[in-house]
Amino acid sequence: MPLPKVVATGVCIAVLGTQLLVSSPVSPNLHGWYWPFLAYPMYAESHARSDSLIVAELRAARCGSEAVDQVISARDLGAPRAQLHNLLLSVARAPESETGQRAAARVSRAVEAQYPGQFCAASAWMRIVFVADTSTYRVHAPMQGVAVWSLARAERK
Numbered sequence: 001m002p003l004p005k006v007v008a009t010g011v012c013i014a015v016l017g018t019q020l021l022v023s024s025p026v027s028p029n030l031h032g033w034y035w036p037f038l039a040y041p042m043y044a045e046s047h048a049r050s051d052s053l054i055v056a057e058l059r060a061a062r063c064g065s066e067a068v069d070q071v072i073s074a075r076d077l078g079a080p081r082a083q084l085h086n087l088l089l090s091v092a093r094a095p096e097s098e099t100g101q102r103a104a105a106r107v108s109r110a111v112e113a114q115y116p117g118q119f120c121a122a123s124a125w126m127r128i129v130f131v132a133d134t135s136t137y138r139v140h141a142p143m144q145g146v147a148v149w150s151l152a153r154a155e156r157k
Contacts, residue, residue, distance in 0.1 A: 051131045056088040057143055060111055060119035060151070069123070077110045084110075088124040092146040104149045111151060123148040 058077075059069040074081040090103035104122070111119055125143040 049131055053129045055127045055129055056085050057125040059123045061121040063120040077114055091124045095147040108151045119151055122151055
C-alpha cells in the first residue's frame with residue numbers, strides 16, 4: 001500500500017475514533033450523547049421568542065431538620081436529567097392525581113436508594129425562563145416550591 005493511502009487511512013481512523021470517544025457515554029454531560037453527529041443548528045430544537053422553559057429542581061429535607069433543604073441533582077440520583085425533570089413536572093402539575101403520586105413515588109424511591117434513611121420529605125421547585133430574556137435568562141430568579149411530599153410513604157405503584 002503506498003504511503004499516501006496509509007496516511008489517509010490513519011487520518012480517517014483518527015477522526016472517526018475521536019468522534020466515537022467524544023460521543024461515548026464517558027462524556028454525555030459535556031457535549032450531549034450525539035455531539036459530533038447531531039449538535040448542529042439545523043438539528044437543534046427551535047424556540048420562538050415568546051416560548052418559555054421550565055427549570056425544575058428537587059430538594060429534600062433531612063429528618064429532624066425542616067429548615068435545611070438539600071438540592072439533589074439527577075447526577076446525584078444516577079438518573080437521566082430529562083427523566084427527573086419530567087417526573088418533577090408530573091408532580092408539580094397535579095400532585096394529588098394518580099400520575100403525580102406515581103411520579104412522586106418514583107422520585108422517592110430514587111432518593112431512598114441513594115440516601116437511605118437520610119431524608120424525610122422531598123419537594124419540587126420550579127422557575128420559568130423566557131426565551132426572549134436573552135440577557136440574563138432569569139438565572140438568579142428565585143425558585144418557587146410547587147409540591148411537597150413525604151418520603152416515608154413511597155409505596156410501589
